[in-house]
Amino acid sequence: MRRVLALAWLTCLGLWRTRVIWLLLVLLLGMPLILAWVLQGDGTPVGELRLWWQYSLGWSSGLLSMAALTMGAAAISLEVADRNLILLRIKPVATLQVLLGKWLGLVSVLGCALLLGMIFLWVGLHYHAGRVVGSESRRLLQREFFTVNHSLQPAPLPAPGGTPEDVSQGVTVAPGATGSWKVTLPTSLRADEPTLLYFEFLASVADPAAEFEGLWLFAQDGGREELRFASTARSGRSSRHELPAGWASPGAELVMTYQHNSLDHGVSLLFPRAGGVELSVPAGGFAGNLLRAGVMIMARLLFLAALGIAAGAAFSFPVALFAAAAAPVMELLNRLRADASLWTVWLFGDNRDDWTARLLDYLVMSASGLVSLLLPKLARFDPRGSVTAGQMIAWPVAGEAVVVCGLYAAALLGLGAWVLARRQLGAVDS
Amino acid sequence: MTEPLSNADRPSPVAELRAVSRAFRDFWGRPTVRAVVDVTLEIRPGEIFGLLGPNGSGKSTTLKLLLGLLRPDQGAIRVFGLSPTARAARARLGYLPEDNYVYQHFTPEEVLGFYGRLFNLRSDELQRRIGQLLDMIGLQHARNRTLGGFSKGMARRIGLAQALINDPELVVLDEPTSGLDPVGCRQVKDLIRMLSARGKTIVLSSHLLADVEDVCHRVGIMHHGRMAVQGPVHELLEDRTQGRLTFPAPDAGVLERAAQAVQQAVGAPPLIDRPCCTLEQFFLKQLEQDASQASAPTGVSLATGLAEYLQPLAGRLEQAAHDPDARPQADDPKHLRRMVDAEEP
Ligand SMILES: Nc1ncnc2c1ncn2[C@@H]1O[C@H](COP(=O)(O)OP(=O)(O)OP(=O)(O)O)[C@@H](O)[C@H]1O
Ligand SMILES: [Mg+2]
Numbered sequence: 001m002r003r004v005l006a007l008a009w010l011t012c013l014g015l016w017r018t019r020v021i022w023l024l025l026v027l028l029l030g031m032p033l034i035l036a037w038v039l040q041g042d043g044t045p046v047g048e049l050r051l052w053w054q055y056s057l058g059w060s061s062g063l064l065s066m067a068a069l070t071m072g073a074a075a076i077s078l079e080v081a082d083r084n085l086i087l088l089r090i091k092p093v094a095t096l097q098v099l100l101g102k103w104l105g106l107v108s109v110l111g112c113a114l115l116l117g118m119i120f121l122w123v124g125l126h127y128h129a130g131r132v133v134g135s136e137s138r139r140l141l142q143r144e145f146f147t148v149n150h151s152l153q154p155a156p157l158p159a160p161g162g163t164p165e166d167v168s169q170g171v172t173v174a175p176g177a178t179g180s181w182k183v184t185l186p187t188s189l190r191a192d193e194p195t196l197l198y199f200e201f202l203a204s205v206a207d208p209a210a211e212f213e214g215l216w217l218f219a220q221d222g223g224r225e226e227l228r229f230a231s232t233a234r235s236g237r238s239s240r241h242e243l244p245a246g247w248a249s250p251g252a253e254l255v256m257t258y259q260h261n262s263l264d265h266g267v268s269l270l271f272p273r274a275g276g277v278e279l280s281v282p283a284g285g286f287a288g289n290l291l292r293a294g295v296m297i298m299a300r301l302l303f304l305a306a307l308g309i310a311a312g313a314a315f316s317f318p319v320a321l322f323a324a325a326a327a328p329v330m331e332l333l334n335r336l337r338a339d340a341s342l343w344t345v346w347l348f349g350d351n352r353d354d355w356t357a358r359l360l361d362y363l364v365m366s367a368s369g370l371v372s373l374l375l376p377k378l379a380r381f382d383p384r385g386s387v388t389a390g391q392m393i394a395w396p397v398a399g400e401a402v403v404v405c406g407l408y409a410a411a412l413l414g415l416g417a418w419v420l421a422r423r424q425l426g427a428v429d430s
Numbered sequence: 431m432t433e434p435l436s437n438a439d440r441p442s443p444v445a446e447l448r449a450v451s452r453a454f455r456d457f458w459g460r461p462t463v464r465a466v467v468d469v470t471l472e473i474r475p476g477e478i479f480g481l482l483g484p485n486g487s488g489k490s491t492t493l494k495l496l497l498g499l500l501r502p503d504q505g506a507i508r509v510f511g512l513s514p515t516a517r518a519a520r521a522r523l524g525y526l527p528e529d530n531y532v533y534q535h536f537t538p539e540e541v542l543g544f545y546g547r548l549f550n551l552r553s554d555e556l557q558r559r560i561g562q563l564l565d566m567i568g569l570q571h572a573r574n575r576t577l578g579g580f581s582k583g584m585a586r587r588i589g590l591a592q593a594l595i596n597d598p599e600l601v602v603l604d605e606p607t608s609g610l611d612p613v614g615c616r617q618v619k620d621l622i623r624m625l626s627a628r629g630k631t632i633v634l635s636s637h638l639l640a641d642v643e644d645v646c647h648r649v650g651i652m653h654h655g656r657m658a659v660q661g662p663v664h665e666l667l668e669d670r671t672q673g674r675l676t677f678p679a680p681d682a683g684v685l686e687r688a689a690q691a692v693q694q695a696v697g698a699p700p701l702i703d704r705p706c707c708t709l710e711q712f713f714l715k716q717l718e719q720d721a722s723q724a725s726a727p728t729g730v731s732l733a734t735g736l737a738e739y740l741q742p743l744a745g746r747l748e749q750a751a752h753d754p755d756a757r758p759q760a761d762d763p764k765h766l767r768r769m770v771d772a773e774e775p
Contacts, residue, residue, distance in 0.1 A: 006547035010533070010540075017535035017576070083531040087592070090497055091548040092521040426491075426499030427454065 003093045007101020008108065011075065015109050024067055024109075028117045031063075032056040032124055045132040046141050053125060053145075054388045060117045061297045061384060065328070068110055068301045072308020073320040075102040076420065081316065086425050096417035099309055103413060106305045111298055118294050122287075143282075147193045150283040150392045154181035154256060156273065170272040173201075173260040179271060180257045186283050189250040193282035194242040199258075200276060201269040203235040210234065212269065215259040218243065220252045235269075248281075283392050292393040293383035299401035300381055304328070306409035310416030313423075330371045331378050376408050442511065444600050444631045445473040445496055450505030452495055465491040467655040468505075473600070473633055478626050480646035480663075481635040488655040489635035490528050493604050496633070497525055509600065521549065524598035528605055528635075530585040534578035538569055538588050541577065542595055549596040556595075562737035563591040566621070582609040590618065594625075597739060601625060603634040607641055616714060619645050628740065640708075643667070676705065 015021050035055050039048070076099065079085045088098055132141055156167035157180040171179035189195075203212065211232050218227040227247060233239040248254065256277065260269055271277055307327055311320035381401035386393050450469050453461035466488045473479050481489045494500045495507060498514030512519040533541055539560055546556040564570045567587035577585060586609045593601060606622070607615040622632055622645050636642050642649055643663060650660035659666070675692075679685045685702055692700045 002550055003548050006544055010536075010544050013540065014533070014535055083527070083529065084533060086499060086527060087525070087531055087545075088548075089499060090520055090523060090525045091545065092517045093548050094517065424500050426494035426497075 004097050004101040004104060007093075007098060008105035011102050011105025012109055015071070015105070020071065021109060021113070024063070024113055025116065027063055028060060028113055029120050031059045032121060035059070036124065036128070044140075045137045046144055049125070049128050049132075049141065049145060050388060052128065053121075054384070056121055056124070057293075057384050057387060060114075060121065061300075061382075064110055064114055064117070064297065064301055065304050067113075068106070068304035069308045069324045069328075070321060071106055071109075072103075072305040073312045073324050074317055075106060075309050075312055076416070077312035077315060077317040077320045080312075080423075080425065083425075089425050094417075095421040096414065099313065099413045099417050099420070103306055103309055103409070106309070107298075107302055110301045110305065114294060114298055114301070118290065122290065143193055145390060146286045147190070147282045148284040148286060148289040148390055148392050149196070149280040150186050150188075152183050152185075152279040152281055153274075154183035154254075154277050154279060156180075156271075156276075157182050157255070168273070170270050170276050171258075172268050172270050173258060174268045175260050175263045175266060178257050178259045179269075180255060181277050183254050183256070183279060185248055185250060185252050185254055186281060187251040188283045189248060190282040190284070191246040191250075194245045195248055195282065196280040197241040197243060197256075198238055198278040198280065199233070199241075199271065200238045201233070201235060201271045203265070203267050203269050205235060205265055205267055208235065210265060212260070212262040212265065214261055216241070217257040217259065218248075219255045219257075220249060245282075254279075286390075289387060289390075289393055292395060292398040293387045295398040296381050296383040296393065296401045299398075299405040300378060302402075302409045303376060303378075303405035303412075306412040306416075310412040310419075313416035313420040327371075327375055328378060330368075331375045333368070376404050381405065441475050443472045443508075444475050445471075445509045445514075445633070446507070447471040447492070447496065447502075448506045450492075450495055450502045450507060452491060452500060452502050464655050466495060466502075469652075469655075469657045471650060471657065471660070473631055475631055476626060476629050477647045478622060478632045478634070478645055480642035480649040481633070481652060482637065482639065482642055482649055483635075483652035484637065487652040489652055490604050491655075492652070493602055493633065493635060497523070497602060521596065522599045524593035524596060524601045526586075526589045526593045526601075526603045526606055528608075530582065530589050530609075532577045532580070532585050532588055535576055537574050537576055538564060538591070539573045541588065542591055545592050546595045551596070559595060559597075559737065559739050562739055563594060566737040566740075567591050568617075583611055583614055586610055587614065590621075594737070594740065598630070600631045600633070603632065605636055606634055607636065607638060613714065615641065625740065679704075 032052075036052055039052050039055060042048070042051075076085070079088075085098075129141055129146075132138055156171040158164055158166045159177075159179075171181070173179040197216070201212075203210070211234055214231050214233065216227075216229055216231060220226055227243065229241065231239060231241065258271070304324075308320070308324040311324040314320070315323060381397075381404070383393055383398075385391075447469055450466060450471075451464070452466040453464045456462050469488075469492060471479075471492070481492060483489050491500065495502055496509065496514060498507070498509075498519075507514050509516075509519045510522060533544075536544075542560045542563060543556060546559065551559070561570075564573050567590060569584060569587055569591075572580070572584065577588060580588065586606075590603075590606065593603070603622070606618050610618060619641060622634065626632055626647075634642075634646070646663055648660065648662050649666065651658045675688070677688070679688070689700055689702055
């Protein structure tokens with residue numbers, strides 16, 4: 001362990017002495033300032049803040065990811081080129097220890113930079129927020145930005161005497177009848193902020209402006225009806241209602257019922273299973289969510305640094321950088337796998353019967369299958385969307401990111417050590 | 431010369447190469463140059479072995495093979511009876527590469543500290559060794575300067591210190607005196623002798639014949655990758671058909687009378703000249719005289735000795751340093767071992 005720490009320390013000191021850290025910090029902290037200067041939101045304070053936050057966080061995590069790849073790729077490959085690794089090879093230190101030490105040094109630097117960047121953004125955010133005037137704006141900011149929500153999808157309940165198959169596509173409510181959903185509220189529910197209800201239905205009416213009257217009834221823990229309010233909504237449009245703060249109790253089982261009161265149209269309403277009814281429950285604070293987001297970004301950096309180091313153990317610097325950077329790009333492209341056939345359309349037009357098109361299709365699909373097998377699902381561990389949208393990042397997800405990325409990093413370092421140990425460093429051009 | 435040891439008495443070699451060959455290949459695996467061809471070499475405990483040869487004759491390649499930095503195409507290599515890549519073998523090795531591979535952005539103290547930690551040295555012991563090594567190589571005053579700004583010879587000295595930080599049993603030096611000033615050369619040669627007196631085994635390569643002749647017990651001459659000849663220096667150089675007398679002769683009359691006596695004895699006139707000191711000796715004497723007027727040091731300092739942790743007993747080493755005749759006989763490493771062991775508590 002002492003050897004690994006010595007290597008880690010040397011790596012950190014090297015990054016400091018070569019001024020890489022300075023450059024990283026200047027870019028990391030400078031860009032949010034510039035963004036605050038140039039970005040114009042939609043005019044509302046919340047919109048402006050959200051935009052700045054989105055771009056700044058994106059910049060920070062993108063910059064650090066790039067730094068992890070580049071510094072990782074340089075860590076071993078440049079030492080091979082400088083022949084410093086020849087001396088290390090003569091010392092009683094295992095190749096895996098060398099890679100581990102480099103990685104540890106690198107992720108420590110990246111971790112410190114991330115922490116600093118996060119603190120800087122946090123301070124910037126509060127400075128920004130402090131300048132918002134007007135009590136309504138402040139309330140909105142509090143509810144829409146600084147409150148973190150659990151997004152709940154209530155489960156449709158079949159009508160009395162019905163079967164679960166009846167509601168497999170969603171809940172259909174005939175005129176005059178009711179439809180019901182059930183959901184368990186999280187124990188972390190906050191009493192100081194309202195819960196938001198979003199709902200959307202489809203109705204087979206010709207007039208898109210047709211309005212439907214309805215009544216929502218909420219009951220907790222199978223008890224009596226506790227909350228009711230009327231709503232007017234249109235087909236295919238999302239509607240939003242606030243349930244008063246402190247009304248629902250944490251951990252309670254909630255039954256929600258919609259009563260279709262627009263008898264004159266004579267059509268049924270379909271609340272689709274996905275997105276038909278959604279509850280946005282205030283469940284946590286911004287700081288906690290940001291912390292979990294930081295953990296997830298760090299998890300990604302653990303992986304990317306190891307990827308760069310492993311590539312650097314096998315190739316010279318430019319090749320290593322290219323190889324390491326190609327992997328996340330392939331992962332990104334891979335997310336478009338569903339659209340992979342679009343490539344062939346783009347290349348061959350609609351002439352899909354062409355055998356070349358089918359061959360290409362097949363190749364693209366196999367390559368993407370291989371990539372998804374070899375790389376972790378980085379997109380799943382990208383917290384930017386959730387943090388910006390005020391969506392709760394659960395600890396298990398953050399934990400999963402650390403475990404998955406950590407395992408991938410360990411495997412990559414092992415692979416890199418195996419390759420490096422087999423290289424003959426005594427030969428100049430190796 | 432002492433009698434060669436019989437096989438049974440011979441201590442097991444510190445390092446050996448058996449019929450080792452190595453070619454460098456191009457991208458397609460076709461051999462481009464056969465750098466080492468069928469070399470067999472045995473390095474015995476306590477000896478100083480010199481590899482000689484013209485540029486490109488395969489000296490560095492042989493050393494890299496010995497250190498496990500290159501794998502042989504054919505043949506077997508053992509270091510301390512182990513594979514050269516074994517960690518146990520590496521812990522007992524010190525290596526000064528041909529070129530100075532130094533971390534540009536670090537100070538001597540940091541670099542030596544780093545390498546020392548790789549040997550798991552305790553930090554107080556490490557600090558002590560760093561201090562002594564920096565004194566020894568004359569760079570104590572530059573301990574906080576970064577290596578990027580060091581001259582070639584200064585960097586070479588750091589390389590040397592780095593090779594000795596673990597008090598190694600086998601020291602491999604690839605052209606140790608390249609880039610060094612005459613003082614540095616002298617110091618390195620003294621250092622090599624002193625290390626050998628302490629029972630260390632040293633392998634060095636050089637094309638400076640005088641240096642090798644000065645310090646080595648045995649030499650091997652490489653040419654086109656082959657070991658052309660190897661053996662003890664004295665045996666290789668001694669001309670058994672001639673003899674030499676040296677005696678005080680302040681005036682020409684003494685010389686003439688002696689020449690006549692020799693002519694009568696052997697029947698042929700002897701060749702007469704006066705011994706010169708070497709340019710090296712002259713240079714060192716001048717520097718010593720000039721030392722009194724020295725201003726702030728810019729390069730290395732003079733007047734350094736062997737790091738304390740490397741020496742067993744001061745008196746013994748001083749003798750080894752200044753009296754070339756007192757240097758141990760390579761052919762008798764057992765005798766040397768006994769002497770060193772007896773001195774160590
Ligand atoms: N990495 C390498 N790739 C290809 N050829 C090499 C490599 N290293 C050495 N050689 C070749 O092997 C031969 C021996 O080289 P080596 O460095 O061992 O010579 P040397 O005796 O140390 O020479 P010098 O006195 O110049 O240091 C030379 O022809 C050299 O060109
Ligand atoms: Mg050489």
